[in-house]
Amino acid sequence: MTSALMSSQSADGVKRKKLKRRRIENQQMKRKRRRREDPVASYSAISRCYWRLAIAKRCRLHKLIRQRFALAIKIQQEDFALLFQQTKLQCIQSQRKASSRKKIQAKLLDNQTQATAASSRETI
Numbered sequence: 001m002t003s004a005l006m007s008s009q010s011a012d013g014v015k016r017k018k019l020k021r022r023r024i025e026n027q028q029m030k031r032k033r034r035r036r037e038d039p040v041a042s043y044s045a046i047s048r049c050y051w052r053l054a055i056a057k058r059c060r061l062h063k064l065i066r067q068r069f070a071l072a073i074k075i076q077q078e079d080f081a082l083l084f085q086q087t088k089l090q091c092i093q094s095q096r097k098a099s100s101r102k103k104i105q106a107k108l109l110d111n112q113t114q115a116t117a118a119s120s121r122e123t124i
C-alpha cells in the first residue's frame with residue numbers, strides 16, 4: 001500500500017514539473033515574439049547580448065592578467081630563494097677554505113717546530 005502511495009506521489013511530482021516547464025517555455029516564447037515584433041526591443045536584446053559577451057571577455061582577460069602576475073611573483077620568489085641559497089653556500093665554502101688553510105698552517109707550524117727541535121738536538 002505504501003509503495004502505491006509513493007508511486008502516485010512521484011507521478012504527481014513529475015506532472016507538476018512538466019506543467020511548470022511548459023509554463024516557463026510559453027513565457028519565453030511570448031518574450032521572443034514580442035522582441036521580434038518590436039525593433040527597439042530586438043535591438044536592446046542584441047545589445048544586451050553583446051554587452052554580456054564583452055563583460056565575459058573582460059573577466060577572462062582579467063583572470064589571465066591575475067594568473068600572469070601570480071606566476072611572475074612565484075618566479076621572483078624562486079629566484080630570490082636560489083640567490084639566497086647560493087650566497088649561503090659560498091659563505092659556507094669560504095669558511096671551509098679558511099678552516100682548511102688554518103689546518104694546513106697549523107701542520108706546517110708543527111713540522112717547523114719539530115724540525116727546529118730535531119736540529120737543536122743534533123747540535124747538542
